[in-house]
């Protein structure tokens with residue numbers, strides 16, 4: 001699934017239709033970056049994915065965001081321009097490195113692109129990464145669209161080298177995944193300056209760090225001056241002086257769209273904020289509204305500086321500040337009638353949550369978990385989080401990458417009387433395990449936890465599109481790479497040999513038996529499932545199946561597998577001889593989608609599911 | 625006042641919604657428009673709701689279409705057309721595939737599939753052109769041609785010539801899958817014809833309805 005390496009980049013001055021992520025990648029390449037690293041995560045993934053298709057720079061998928069930042073930082077110490085990208089929650093992982101590398105600073109420019117999932121399209125929370133700029137005392141750039149993502153990324157490298165500081169390029173989903181036209185430029189290569197030994201700078205022991213602290217604060221003051229002078233911060237004038245806006249990121253576009261006549265202070269270099277220029281701007285209009293996504297960071301700083309601004313008092317603290325959010329809020333503020341109250345209400349339609357793929361190797365795992373009684377399932381982040389949904393309802397908790405391990409141990413150690421007989425199961429994918437799960441398993445072993453771990457090895461980072469990782473033995477360009485042996489790895493972490501099993505998740509009886517056995521044994525055990533994600537190139541399709549209508553009894557067992565190729569055609573209830581009412585669901589298999597994985601055959605007692613070709617009926621592809 | 629054209633393309637992950645919007649965008653770019661395109665897609669690979677916003681004109685600022693301002697709604701699945709019809713302006717036009725895709729929550733009996741999504745959208749006061757893009761694609765021998773059929777269907781409703789869109793479709797396939805070029809040409813034409821027929825039928829039935837019984 002890796003994009004091919006060394007495509008010919010479009011020539012300078014081309015005007016290209018690019019997402020914010022594409023645009024950042026192009027700028028990073030043009031800036032002469034020599035090392036770029038990331039762990040995939042929506043909405044940031046494509047930055048590195050696209051960058052890996054450019055020639056003449058080193059790119060890698062790292063095992064987690066902290067490592068990716070450390071790699072980029074190491075390169076910056078060596079004097080190379082370097083880049084690292086992550087989603088917002090990735091910075092929580094990388095923060096340990098960030099909070100001290102801000103003291104050492106960098107030699108080669110280091111830009112960290114952090115993509116906030118404002119609007120929660122694919123994340124577990126909605127945190128505001130601009131906070132890290134304040135916390136780590138580093139500058140923050142906030143592009144509003146693709147062209148700015150490109151321009152600001154280039155400017156960020158210049159600033160980084162000028163002040164020897166890492167720069168945070170703060171993006172949101174609405175920059176990363178919006179496509180717009182971008183004019184690109186030429187690449188400038190930059191030789192690495194070389195690593196200069198200087199322990200007082202690079203070895204952060206307390207004595208050295210104490211001497212770097214004042215330098216960091218001095219740098220921050222200089223950055224405030226740079227922000228005040230920056231061309232990324234400017235006023236777009238407007239005739240309607242009743243209201244002015246201070247806005248950053250995509251909110252600028254929404255403000256411009258909604259209030260074309262209002263003056264707007266557009267902040268591109270948003271931290272440290274150019275307070276005095278903002279004070280002047282505020283004085284030039286009757287009232288000022290700060291439009292920032294999502295926390296009231298700038299608003300609080302402006303209020304603290306004695307500038308009267310309006311912000312989250314009238315705007316939501318959650319989600320995007322799109323025109324349909326801004327317009328009514330501002331109308332209310334100005335005492336005007338609400339605009340476009342005529343917008344029709346949505347028609348009621350069933351929800352359509354995302355599903356696992358047809359024949360996904362996780363289906364059998366969740367089907368099995370849903371059949372085992374008296375277990376608590378501590379879950380993790382990946383496609384398999386969907387196991388919490390229908391029809392399985394077989395995942396009971398999920399918070400952050402790798403947390404399934406620690407939570408499971410806590411559920412075990414903290415169990416109440418009522419849970420005395422409960423078995424604790426943790427479910428984690430291969431990539432998540434390598435990201436942050438391994439340490440948790442070591443903790444379970446060391447502290448003698450009674451947890452059964454299901455390690456779902458699907459040989460890919462499935463959820464973000466099947467990126468390569470150490471689990472599938474392929475590097476970022478699809479080239480061969482050392483492959484981790486999970487069996488050996490968990491044994492090395494101390495799980496006893498007898499407690500480690502590798503199981504084919506399409507063999508339901510084996511999976512069920514193993515799970516039953518292992519949950520009964522009061523010590524850590526690991527069941528590794530070993531079949532690939534159906535979307536990776538290793539996946540082998542087999543001949544599809546169909547349902548023989550006359551044989552199907554409507555028992556509905558196959559529906560509980562949760563394969564999206566199985567559809568219910570008819571539902572009814574019958575009275576059994578014993579007087580019990582039984583609900584029946586008759587099914588069909590969408591043969592064109594079925595990959596022949598064989599899962600749904602297994603709970604079908606009357607053997608109504610048969611090979612589509614052998615059934616002797618002409619199969620016609622049906623419109624659904 | 626609206627010099628910006630707003631097109632909302634909706635469907636389900638895996639149907640080719642984003643590719644179709646991308647091709648529409650390429651056509652608008654070819655004509656020299658400023659263009660922005662944005663999506664909200666669910667977290668998994670497929671099966672979830674996908675809506676793709678395309679805006680083009682002289683200068684496009686916000687990438688998002690504000691509810692109640694879409695000019696065209698291109699729905700790859702009828703219930704999805706129903707889900708998003710409130711995004712259309714009152715005089716907007718919906719183009720809807722009738723080929724249904726039932727999600728697991730409906731198969732499990734937790735929710736009902738609407739009895740007649742096309743009728744529901746019409747009843748809400750929206751002009752609808754409905755056609756069976758799925759069957760057309762299947763008849764051409766490849767269900768994935770569905771998105772070219774959909775593009776053919778919308779081609780008569782754009783503020784530019786259908787030829788520009790067809791050229792964008794063919795350019796894409798010429799570059800990626802030349803073997804499918806001719807099939808895509810047919811799919812585009814079939815989609816266009818199907819939408820024309822459906823529109824003509826609408827006018828006929830409107831006329832019939834106007835005749836007192």
Ligand code: SF4
Nearest residue numbers: 357360383462533534
């Ligand atoms: S992408 Fe792979 S792991 Fe994820 S649901 Fe699909 S088959 Fe399963």
Ligand code: SF4
Nearest residue numbers: 563594595597598600
């Ligand atoms: S064999 Fe059954 S479970 Fe497997 S892909 Fe086909 S329909 Fe789905």
Ligand code: SF4
Nearest residue numbers: 552553555556558604
């Ligand atoms: S498990 Fe077999 S008998 Fe039961 S509904 Fe499915 S196909 Fe019919």
